[in-house]
Structures are given as structure tokens and as C-alpha cells.
Amino acid sequence: MASSSQSHLLSLPLPHSPSSFLSKPRTPHLPLTYPSPIHQRTVPLLTLNPRPMNGFQPHIHHHQHHSIARQRLLLVCCSSIESQNNSEGNEEDMPVRKVRNKRVSDWTTSVLLFGFWAGLMFYIFQLTPNQTPVRDEYFLKKLLNLKGDDGFQMNEVLVAEWYIMGLWSLIYSMLLLPTGRSSQSKIPVWPFLVLSLVGGCYALIPYFVLWNPLPPPVEEDELEKWPLNFLESKITAAITLAAGLGCIVYAGLANEDIWKEFYQYVRESKFIHIMSIDFSLFTAFSPFWVYNDMAARKWKGSWLLPLALVPLLGPALYILLRPSLSALPTISAATTETE
Template sequence: MVRKIAFGVLWLGFVFYAFVLAPPNQPDTFELIKNLSTGQWQGINPLVIALFNLMGIWPMIYSALLFIDGRGQKIPAWLFASASFGVGAFALLPYLTLRKTNPAFPGTKNTLIKLLDSRITGIILTIGTVILVSYGLLQGDWSNFIQQWQSDRFIHVMSLDFCLLCLIFPALLGDDMARRNWQTQLYWLFALIPLFGPLIYLCLRPPLPETNVNVVSNQKVGV
């Protein structure tokens, strides 16, 4: 219960800060979002470009856990995972508030879960992330980014959203490792290294074991 309350308070606090306390929107915000979304990146700080695209990587990282975690939840995890592609932690924090601990995976994997469970998915996401981070760090203008962070609500909130996504990942990590019967001291590596820790986890985690529902049902009735 304490955990649910903490996530609920964090979500409400983030919403309040983003819409009340954050710097104001700039007149060209919509144009900036449109250009970032359509690849018209001329004149845009590479740090902003990298950050914007990394905010598309994060929902895929979370989807690799959420669609599996949702199999044992009463709430539709796919809805929150899908919404996170547009609003990031604004969608994931309510899910973390409402979900229950779920260290088991009932049933078999469908095509989507097989794809999300694949280490190849983790490797592809890691390669894309390395390219984006390298581009942003090597080509970006930090003084310009700081100035925009201080004056532009979109960039300001997007940056905080990125930090929150790094912070809350461990809330799903423990159950996902338990579902795989994977006990390793690498937990803290996955949990504490921002962005690359979760990516390393997706590349290394053992395949998700499947449970034959019919066998489990027969065992319960003594057949």
C-alpha cells in the first residue's frame, strides 16, 4: 500500500509541476514537435533530437516488461504501455500505482510477447540508443540546451520525464526477474545505471518460461 501511495503522489506531483510550475510553453513548441517527429531536424540542437528519440526508446524498454507483467493484472497493461509512447511517465506512473506484485507468468507466450521477450529486441534497442547518445553528446550544444531547459516547458518536462523513466524502472525489474527464476547480483547494475542498465538487462535476461494452463488446472484438481 505504501508503494502504491508513493507512486500516486509522485504522479500527481509530476502532473502539478509540469502544468503549473514548469517554464511556460514557447510559441514555436508545436512546430518543434512536428519537425522532430517528421525528421526535419535542420537547426535543432542534436541534444534535443537525441532526447526526443530516446523518449521513443524508453516506452519500448518498458513494453518489454509491461506486456508480460500485465498478464496477471486486472488493469490493461497494454493501454498504459501504448500511452507511454506519447506521454512517457505520465502514463506509466498510474499503472505502477494500480498494479499488484506479479512474480509469475501464467499461460503461454503469444507472438507479441515472444518478440518483446527476445534478446534480439534488446540488442536492437541498445544499438539504437548508443547511436542516439553518441550523436547527442558529440554534436550537441550544452549551453543552448541548458538555456532551452530553463525557458521551454516542452524540453524542460521531457528532460524530467526521461529522468523519471530511469528512476522508476526498478519497480518492474524485481518481478520480471522472479518470473524467470533469475537470481543474480547484477540486479543493482540493471537498476542503478540509467538507461543502459535496463538495456543490458533486456540483452541478458533468460527467456520467460511458459506454463501449460491445462496441466496446472489438472494438478489443482488432483488429476
């Protein structure tokens, strides 16, 4: 009986017999999932000290351990060198990018300014009114004192504007020499200033197109020579301001009929129409050149910049109050360092 029961018990199929393992494939363990992505864990690609899994400590040979450590160290070194090279490349590229952007900006400004000047020349020669050419010739001779006293009284506003245009050329000479000179384009400014005595701001705009800062350094002996000694003189600046104030007061005291007559001249006369536009151009460009001169002299007189918008009187007041170049011995050194 005991033997039969033992054989009966031994004949029972085991649920986990070797045949069952061979007949049925094992299902792999699914990874643990967490309820939200916040709790998901990231496994590092390389670990120097692997953790035991299910109580089993994997055996790593000594040479494998050092191989993994070397790979880890190599990855760290390569990533640090790459990041350093990228940072150094960015630092080296930054000045190049700035120079490239500055060149593009300068070229864009020059092209736009040249287009403006070309359109202005087309308007002057083709579209300006020219109803009184004989009267224009007479007015021009009277203003140049080529005609004697014939009993005709010129319009006071027209006379004031005529003399103001000459003062504008003098003021721009004080602003462009020497701080408005161009050292990179190698184009002298004095021919344009000479032509501005006849052509006004129309003759200066081509120089504005070609102008490229920074100005060249100023030598000490250059300040003692003409024309810088004349243009840097406070006496010249005071006379210019007084003359400009006198012209504006002379035109401002004219009655309403004289101003209406002047406006009629502007609508009919080619000569007076062009001169009035020239006055507006001088006024529009003067704040920029005042700021450029102020920056070159390193003078913190920014409160004068709004006054530069006042026609003629604002730039003339700045020239009177600005520091002299002779009082700034470091201007040439500072300009050279900036280059």
C-alpha cells in the first residue's frame, strides 16, 4: 500500500515541471509604470557602479570596469572640450557678426541716402516751379550786390534766409572739421564744404553718403593752422550765433504781408523754392552732426541735443559751448584706440 500510494503521488504531473518550462515560453517582466509622466525615471547611459537587480549583483571584470570608466571620462572630456570650443567660437564670431551687421547697416544707410539725394536732384531740375525766371535773375543780382540802389526794396524774409544759408555753411564747417572727417573712406571733406557755399546742403549730401567714421587723429600743430584755428575759435562761434540771431529777429519782425509775399515767391520762384528746401535740409541733418561732434569730443552735454533741433540757433549755441579740441589732449589717442 505504501508503495502504490507513493507511485500514485509520483505520477501526478507537476505544475512547474521541466517539460512545462520547455513547452511554454516565459513571459518577460513588464517594466513598472507610474501613474503620471512626472514620476518616470531616466536611466543614465553609463554608470560606473551598477546597482544590484533583484538581489543579484552582476559580476564585472576589472578590465571591464576600467573600460567603462575610461569611456565615461572620455565622454565628459569630449563634451567639455566641445562646449568650450563652441563658447570660444561664439566669442570670436561675435565681433565678426557685429562688424558684418555694421557694414550692412552702413551700406543700407548710404544706399537710402543716395536714393534720397537722387530723387531730390530729379525734383529740383524737373519738378520745381519756374514761373518767374527773369525775376529770379534780378533777385539774385540784388542779393549779390551786383545792382545798385534802384528804389526796389527786397523782401525782408528773403534777405534773412539768404544770409542764413551762408551761416549754415559756416556752421557745418565747424561741425565737420575735424570731427566729421572720414578716415576709412579716405575722402576729404573740405571740397564738399567749399561747394556748399554755392550748392548748400545739396553739395554736402554726397559726402554724407561716402562718410565712414571714425575721424583721423588730430595733431597738436594742426590746431594752430588755418582753418582749424578759425573754426575752433570761440570768437567765430560767438559772431556766428549773434549773426544768426540777428537774421532771425530781422525776419521775425516782418509784418504779415511780407510773409505772405515770401510764401508766394516760394510757390512761383525756382530760385527761392530751392533755397527754402536747402534751409530745411540743413536743419534736418544738423542734430546728427551735433551728436557726432559731441561724441568725438567726449562731452556729456546731452541736454543740448534737443536744442539742436532749433534751426541755426541750436547748432550755433552748441558750437559756442562745446569744449575746445586744444583742451582735450587725449582726443587723438582715444580716437586711435577706438579704431
